[in-house]
Amino acid sequence: MEDQKIPQxxxxxxxxxxxxxxxxxxxxxxxxxxxxxxxALQIDPATIRxxxxxxxxxxxxxYGYNVNYLLQxxxxxxxxxxxxxxxxxxxxxLGTALLRYNFYxxxxxxxxxxxxxxPAKIGTEVDGIPVLSMDRFKEVAELHNVEVVILxxxxxxxQATADQIVEAGIRGILNFTPARLNVPPNVRxxxxxxxxxxxxxxxxxxxxxxxxxxxxxxxMDEAHKN
Amino acid sequence: MEDQKIPQxxxxxxxxxxxxxxxxxxxxxxxxxxxxxxxALQIDPATIRxxxxxxxxxxxxxYGYNVNYLLQxxxxxxxxxxxxxxxxxxxxxLGTALLRYNFYxxxxxxxxxxxxxxPAKIGTEVDGIPVLSMDRFKEVAELHNVEVVILxxxxxxxQATADQIVEAGIRGILNFTPARLNVPPNVRxxxxxxxxxxxxxxxxxxxxxxxxxxxxxxxMDEAHKN
DNA sequence: ATGAATTTGTGAAGAAGGTAACAGATTGCG
DNA sequence: CGCAATCTGTTACCTTCTTCACAAATTCAT
Numbered sequence: 294m295e296d297q298k299i300p301q302x303x304x305x306x307x308x309x310x311x312x313x314x315x316x317x318x319x320x321x322x323x324x325x326x327x328x329x330x331x332x333a334l335q336i337d338p339a340t341i342r343x344x345x346x347x348x349x350x351x352x353x354x355x356y357g358y359n360v361n362y363l364l365q366x367x368x369x370x371x372x373x374x375x376x377x378x379x380x381x382x383x384x385x386x387l388g389t390a391l392l393r394y395n396f397y398x399x400x401x402x403x404x405x406x407x408x409x410x411x412p413a414k415i416g417t418e419v420d421g422i423p424v425l426s427m428d429r430f431k432e433v434a435e436l437h438n439v440e441v442v443i444l445x446x447x448x449x450x451x452q453a454t455a456d457q458i459v460e461a462g463i464r465g466i467l468n469f470t471p472a473r474l475n476v477p478p479n480v481r482x483x484x485x486x487x488x489x490x491x492x493x494x495x496x497x498x499x500x501x502x503x504x505x506x507x508x509x510x511x512x513m514d515e516a517h518k519n
Numbered sequence: 520m521e522d523q524k525i526p527q528x529x530x531x532x533x534x535x536x537x538x539x540x541x542x543x544x545x546x547x548x549x550x551x552x553x554x555x556x557x558x559a560l561q562i563d564p565a566t567i568r569x570x571x572x573x574x575x576x577x578x579x580x581x582y583g584y585n586v587n588y589l590l591q592x593x594x595x596x597x598x599x600x601x602x603x604x605x606x607x608x609x610x611x612x613l614g615t616a617l618l619r620y621n622f623y624x625x626x627x628x629x630x631x632x633x634x635x636x637x638p639a640k641i642g643t644e645v646d647g648i649p650v651l652s653m654d655r656f657k658e659v660a661e662l663h664n665v666e667v668v669i670l671x672x673x674x675x676x677x678q679a680t681a682d683q684i685v686e687a688g689i690r691g692i693l694n695f696t697p698a699r700l701n702v703p704p705n706v707r708x709x710x711x712x713x714x715x716x717x718x719x720x721x722x723x724x725x726x727x728x729x730x731x732x733x734x735x736x737x738x739m740d741e742a743h744k745n
Numbered sequence: 746a747t748g749a750a751t752t753t754g755t756g757a758a759g760a761a762g763g764t765a766a767c768a769g770a771t772t773g774c775g
Numbered sequence: 776c777g778c779a780a781t782c783t784g785t786t787a788c789c790t791t792c793t794t795c796a797c798a799a800a801t802t803c804a805t
Contacts, residue, residue, distance in 0.1 A: 300791070300792065301791085301792095302791085302792065302793095303792090304719060304722055304723070305715065305719050307722070308714070308715045308718040308719060308722075309712075309715060312697065312715075326751080326752060326753090327752075327753075328751095328752080333699065334699050335699050335701075337793070337794065338752095338794095339755095339793075339794050339795070339796095340792085340793060340794075342752090342753065342754065342755085343754085343755080343792090343793080343794090345753095345754090346753090346754055346755075350753085350754070351753095352752080352753050352754080353752085353753070353800080353801065353802095354751080354752055354753040354754080354799065354800040354801050354802090355750080355751050355752050355753075355799095355800060355801030355802045355803090356751080356752070356753085356800095356801060356802065357751085357752060357753080358753090371718070371722060372722075372725055375725075377721050377725075379717070379721075386615075386616040386619040386620060387616045387617075387620065389612075389616065390612040390613045390615065390616035390617075391613075391616075391713070393612040394612060394613065394713065396713075396714055396717060400714055400717075400718060402714075402717055402718070402721065440724060441717075441720060441721060441724065443717070464724055465720045465721065465723070465724045467716060467717055467720055471538065473559065473560050473561045475561075481720065481723055481724060483716055483719070483720045485711060485713070485716055486535075487617070487620065487622075487711070488534070488538075488622055488626055488628075489531065489534045489535060489538075490693060490709055490711055491605070491622060491626075491628055491667075491669070491693055492534040492597070492626060492628070493530060493531050493534060493709070494667060494691045494693055494707065494709045495603050495605075495628065495667060495691065496530055496533070496534075496597060496598075497530065497691070497707055498666060498667065498690055498691045498707060499598055499601075499603075526761070526762065527761085527762095528761085528762065528763095529762090552781085552782060552783090553782075553783075554782080563763070563764060564764095564782095565763075565764050565765075565766095565785095566762085566763060566764075568782090568783060568784065568785085569762090569763080569764085569784085569785085571783095571784090572783085572784055572785075576783085576784070577783095578782080578783050578784080579770080579771070579772095579782085579783070580769065580770040580771050580772090580781085580782055580783045580784080581769095581770060581771030581772050581773090581780085581781050581782050581783075582770095582771060582772065582781080582782070582783085583781085583782060583783080584783090
């Protein structure tokens, strides 16, 4: 394993770079500097250069980065040519919206099925994606080599569902429920907690009401920015 | 401003604590220790104690934390008794799902309206929330004292929409679009980038395939955990 | 060809966050 | 009551991430 040393935060930014480079490539731009990337992505240029430097010496002094080369490099690094199959569990409001979200077109991630326990939903399709009974989870997951689940069930059944999908061999969960899931250490969970995000945003606004004159307020705001 | 020193990460965890304390309160639990909270929320107990210590000396040695007291304290601190009005802009798949999500019941955050430019949607309701034309944005935002927007428009119009809502006096944006918005420094943006989250999760799984025997893999996994 | 302008990669410093470890306070058992 | 068990608050340290600042390489204009 060559690349163990890439910081977590850097790994999270790589898809961002990748996406923007695709855009640059599409409009025919040949070169780009860390300053330009910084402008577009609002990330400090030193941070950008540092991020790339973890992957190798990808730029050239006095020139910047070659868009095609960098794009290709990131494509390989992020394995953007492999399609990853995922499934979604919990076809409620949010689940349905995500089934329609079409991660696939742009990002080589394909939702092959949705799962739910509501008999009214089982057997239907959302945007061409079949909704199946949880009874068939393991079978379907194994058939499609699925290792990642998008979890959008109600909080009350989150843990039980997690147990079931982990038992079926799932290794990654994108958890939209507020529950903190208990899983074996080899299963990776990323949380997206919509309520908390909204609350935290509101918290900062309430605690630090901006007053146009105050330089302090602006600094603080900066310091706390995502 | 007394509480400028609360670390950003702590602020993000406070709603988590609050939510769990509500649960404990509901089942009649009177006291709780940082170890118990740690178990439930999967946050290191020292981190939890440190978080609370920013707010004051809320616990008692040899006893732990009084659930009612702590809950009340956090309620005040997080201003959970004030209702915050927000609006949602972009009533597509995701937007519709979020309108139905009902942040309100549990968290004193009320979506008072959705906005869109599609004539077919304008004038309809989603779960009792009216969908209005963007022409009326400023008027309605001012009427309801709205300072926060949930932004779920297509990426292509994200910046233009942001300009418009900022111009109308909005101070916080929960940005679900992949666009990195350019806004004045007094406007706070929190990003929720669904595609990137999924990609990052997949990246970690691909790069660090778990091999049951390898202690290193497990450590790394731990180190990279969200 | 020359020199000014650009721009990277990185060393060094600093900021932010996490956690081990423990003194001191309190509880609660016997 | 007395003593072991419990549990906080915090000090000290460690890790992770960010950013400044600059030498070195390259480009570009003239």
